[in-house]
Amino acid sequence: MNSVKDMTQNFGTLYYPxxxxxxxxxxxxxxxxxxEHFDMDSNGNPINAHPLTVREAGVLAKALQTxxxxxxxxxxxxxxxxxxxxxxxxxxxxxxxxxxxxxQQRQLYFVESLGIPNxxxxxxxxxxxxxxxxxxxxxxxxxxxxxxxxPLYYTPFFNVYEKGNVxxxxxxxxxxxxxxVEEFIRAWEHYFFNSYFSHSLSANLTKKNIVNLxxxxxxxxxxxxxxxxxxxxxxLKNLL
Numbered sequence: 001m002n003s004v005k006d007m008t009q010n011f012g013t014l015y016y017p018x019x020x021x022x023x024x025x026x027x028x029x030x031x032x033x034x035x036e037h038f039d040m041d042s043n044g045n046p047i048n049a050h051p052l053t054v055r056e057a058g059v060l061a062k063a064l065q066t067x068x069x070x071x072x073x074x075x076x077x078x079x080x081x082x083x084x085x086x087x088x089x090x091x092x093x094x095x096x097x098x099x100x101x102x103x104q105q106r107q108l109y110f111v112e113s114l115g116i117p118n119x120x121x122x123x124x125x126x127x128x129x130x131x132x133x134x135x136x137x138x139x140x141x142x143x144x145x146x147x148x149x150x151p152l153y154y155t156p157f158f159n160v161y162e163k164g165n166v167x168x169x170x171x172x173x174x175x176x177x178x179x180x181v182e183e184f185i186r187a188w189e190h191y192f193f194n195s196y197f198s199h200s201l202s203a204n205l206t207k208k209n210i211v212n213l214x215x216x217x218x219x220x221x222x223x224x225x226x227x228x229x230x231x232x233x234x235x236l237k238n239l240l
Contacts, residue, residue, distance in 0.1 A: 121217040148237035158197035
C-alpha cells in the first residue's frame, strides 16, 4: 500500500550515548562490587568518572520499571473485553490478536492508475489477525460472531495475497509496547483503510473482476455483494 503520511518518519530515530556504567568486582573470596558512572561528551567518549550515586541508581531503576510496566500492559483491555475479540496472545514480543468486524461503510483510497475514485463503500464482514508488524485478513459470509468451524473467504481487496497476508508497502507501522487491545485493533484498522490500495496480488480472490467490483460500490449505499466472495480451504481454527 502507499501511505498518505510523510515518509521521513521511516528514516529511523538516532540515539546518542549519554552515560555508561562500569561494574567492578574484587577477586578472591571477597566478591564486593563497585559501580562507576561515566558521562559522555559530544563525541561519545566517557568523562567525569564517579561512583554511582543513590539518585542516579534511582533514576535507572525507575526507567527499567517503566519499560517493564509498558511490556506488561501490551494488549491488556482497558475495561470489559470487546465482544469482537476472538483470541489474544499477550506476549510482549510475539503478541497477536484475532478479531472480526461486521459489514460496514468505510472510506477507501485507490491509486489513480486503477481508475477507481476514492470514496465510501460498503465492505464485507472481515476476520483480522495481527501482530506488531504483520496483518492477515479474510472475509466472512455473515455478521454473526465466528466460531472455530466458521469457513473463511478470500479478502476482496487489493494489496492482499492469496494466503491472506497484507502487503503494507511503504506504510510505517508503529504499534507501541504499551498499546491496549482496543488501541491495537483500532490502529491496524486505521492503517489498512487509510492507505492507498494499489495493485492486485492474486487474480483468484473474487468471482468478479475486483476493479469493476469496487467501481460499482464506491459512492453508493449498495450492500457488499457476498455472492462474489470465494471460499478458501481454511476455517477460523486454522488461525488459532
